Amino acid sequence: MSFEDVIRLNSRVTLQQMLQREDFKTRIDNEQSIRAHEIQYPIMQGWDSVMVKADVELGGTDQLFNILIGRDFQKEERLPQQVVFLLPILEGLDGSRKMSKSLGNFVGINEPASEMFGKLMSISDALMAPYYDLLLGRTPPVEVHPLEAKKQLAFEIVQTYHSTAVAQKTLDEWNIRFSKRDLEHADLPAFPVISGEDLPAVTLVSKIYREVFNLEKSHSEVSRLIKQGSVEIDGAKIRDPKATLTVKSGQTLRLDRKHAVRVH
Structure with missing residues (x-):
């Protein structure tokens, strides 16, 4: 398209029409800016x-x-208007925004089975109903403990993108790693450290979540986990978010019930 074509196309819609888009209306109500290029997207x-x-x-x-907007343009061009088929938005792992790679709250379909399983086990109980509905097409089982229902969800998703054998192996490893709390012999993801490097507990834990598990957690979230006693080094609980930690190769570091690493 030439620039002239773009201008002619823009002349076929009104600014008032564009501002009827729901998120634009919300941003106007909240006195938030709307950039000019954003209006071009629905037109294009x-x-x-x-x-x-x-x-x-x-x-x-x-x-x-x-x-x-596409249907309107098709009608103006005397073309059959397309059928619109809409699907609900899948919430991300954080439970507050839509799942998006750019937001870091996603499960990638080409990720290793252990990473996929671990991410799904990290969702809140409140997310299980929409995840079961949108990903498996049914409601969560009510007769089992929420943790077991979450395992079933993770198992079936891994099974879909890997295989039944891989899903079963991943589930077994997860049970050894977390349910039985036997970290010494578990196959944990590695976290490399610089020898002798000292880091505040909050910084270290946030770094591991981000670099190993591709999860973005705020310092307040991490501080809360530490104060609750979720974070352990070789079984010893760390309760002071401001504590300076020096970890060594071979140590195991548990972040929460579902995430742990071995220091390399």
Whole structure:
């Protein structure tokens, strides 16, 4: 498209029409800025439906506005209007924002089985119902403990993207590592450290979550875990978030019930 084409396409919609998009309205109400290029996105996505002569467009519920712009353009071009098929948004591991790689709250379908399993075991109990619904197409079992229901969820997701054998092996390893609390012989992910490096407990734990498990946790979250006694080095609890820690090769460091590493 030439710049002239872009201008002509923009002339076919109004600013008032663009500002009807739900998240734009919310940001206006909250006195938050909207950048000019953001208004271009639904226009270009809508025109794409014309160019590919789309019959059906799939999207999350947050894409409804953009897809309807495409239907409007198709009608103006005397093309059959595409059918809109929307899916609910899957919340990320943090339980507050949609799952997104850029937000670091995602489970990657090409991730190692142990990482995928561990991430799914880290979700809150409140997220289990939507995860079961959107990922497995059913409700969580009510007759079992929430922890067992979470294991079943993680098992089936790993089974889908790896295999039944890999899922069973991952579950068995998880049970050894966490349920039986036997870390000495468990196959733990490695965390490399610089010999003699001293780090505040909060900084060290946050670093491990981020670098080993690809999880972003705030300092307040990590401080709370430490004060609760969740963090252990070789079985010894660390309760002071401000404590300076020096970890050595071969030590095991547990962050919470579901995440632990071996220092290398």
